[in-house]
Amino acid sequence: MASEKPQIGWYGLGSMGRPMAENLQRHLANNHERPLIYSNRTLSSGETLKALGAVPAAEFTDLVKRCDIVFTMIPNDDVLQRLVKLAIAGSSELSNKIFVDCSTVHPDTIKKLSSDLAKHEAVLLSAPVFGGPSVAGTGGLVFAISGLESACLAVEKYITNVMGRKLINCGENASNASLLKIGGNIITISLMEAVGEAQVFAEKTGLGTEAMEQLITESFGAIAGGYSKRLTSGIYAPPLDTRPGFGISLAIKDAKHALSMGREHDFKLPGLELADKHMKAARDYGGECLDSSAMYGILRQQGNLSFWNENSRQGGEYGETKDTKDHAGAV
Ligand SMILES: NC(=O)c1ccc[n+]([C@@H]2O[C@H](COP(=O)([O-])OP(=O)(O)OC[C@H]3O[C@@H](n4cnc5c(N)ncnc54)[C@H](OP(=O)(O)O)[C@@H]3O)[C@@H](O)[C@H]2O)c1
Numbered sequence: 001m002a003s004e005k006p007q008i009g010w011y012g013l014g015s016m017g018r019p020m021a022e023n024l025q026r027h028l029a030n031n032h033e034r035p036l037i038y039s040n041r042t043l044s045s046g047e048t049l050k051a052l053g054a055v056p057a058a059e060f061t062d063l064v065k066r067c068d069i070v071f072t073m074i075p076n077d078d079v080l081q082r083l084v085k086l087a088i089a090g091s092s093e094l095s096n097k098i099f100v101d102c103s104t105v106h107p108d109t110i111k112k113l114s115s116d117l118a119k120h121e122a123v124l125l126s127a128p129v130f131g132g133p134s135v136a137g138t139g140g141l142v143f144a145i146s147g148l149e150s151a152c153l154a155v156e157k158y159i160t161n162v163m164g165r166k167l168i169n170c171g172e173n174a175s176n177a178s179l180l181k182i183g184g185n186i187i188t189i190s191l192m193e194a195v196g197e198a199q200v201f202a203e204k205t206g207l208g209t210e211a212m213e214q215l216i217t218e219s220f221g222a223i224a225g226g227y228s229k230r231l232t233s234g235i236y237a238p239p240l241d242t243r244p245g246f247g248i249s250l251a252i253k254d255a256k257h258a259l260s261m262g263r264e265h266d267f268k269l270p271g272l273e274l275a276d277k278h279m280k281a282a283r284d285y286g287g288e289c290l291d292s293s294a295m296y297g298i299l300r301q302q303g304n305l306s307f308w309n310e311n312s313r314q315g316g317e318y319g320e321t322k323d324t325k326d327h328a329g330a331v
Helices: 017-030 043-051 060-066 077-089 107-118 133-138 149-156 176-205 209-220 222-232 248-265 270-286 292-302
Strands: 008-011 037-039 069-072 098-101 123-126 141-145 164-169
Touching (some): 008 060, 017 133, 060 077, 069 077, 098 149, 107 176, 141 176, 176 209, 176 222, 176 248, 176 292, 209 222, 222 292, 248 270, 248 292, 270 292
Parallel strands (some): 008 037, 008 069, 069 098, 098 123, 141 164
């Protein structure tokens, strides 16, 4: 297992990874521990992290070599598989290293990679998170964690009250935390669909989205209120040169994992199926630069409104031409 003051590493500085890594680096600096070593496909995304005292590593394999505990926050299963393959193929001794994946991936991926790493006496923990980039910035994420108990104990001091406000321990079966995350996202995605429908209702009936947003926030809580704000502020379809808060393809990947488990275990997720269909239609229409809540654009189209609202970007890669078409058959 890692030494008492392990060297911590971080790979993945996207919407979630960067604020999480920054909180971790602040914690390490405040506690006079060795600075975080970080890497990312686009290394320049680490400039603010570097300004906090963290140290860049050009390659993932170099990061692995220099660190006892390596956090990853990357988009999907393929990227995680590739990173673990690189770590195993790299020249460094993996024995006693702990890999902590905070991304949302399929439980089978965790199971397989955990077994691959165990052959090299390394441990993989699954530690996915609940909450978006703004919550990550405040250190208020909810984490789930699973895997070897001693490894969980070694990393939890870098999570609780550092990057997250709550850590749910799902036990020694490494894939359990991933299972919880996929299950939790059934609620996240379905809630976005419900909030989108309520806001189309408010606009089409003349009630207005402001009153509806107040109700959603006061009555259904800050998370539902936040989803409503993504719609009314227009960030469901952000400017093309920005990174969406929770990219639509990430949410489609999460829905795919949940739906595949439904098929595998013989149960149905009809609400999620509908939201998935709307997310895919939104991506077909507006491209990749959309937030997961962009099913709202399709719900708008089904009510003969434009995909774009007054605060979103207007058109985009595909939108300008398609917006002039009859929207009835969009889904
Ligand atoms: N956003 C949310 O609200 C949210 C909430 C909970 C969980 N999650 C999950 O957390 C994970 C990260 O989400 P995110 O929103 O931070 O994603 P993101 O903004 O798209 O960032 C993805 C990160 O992975 C890197 N990356 C992408 N493709 C890669 C590749 N082929 N090889 C190596 N690195 C690659 C990106 O590098 P570049 O900087 O070079 O692009 C970036 O650092 C996902 O699994 C997501 O489902 C997201």
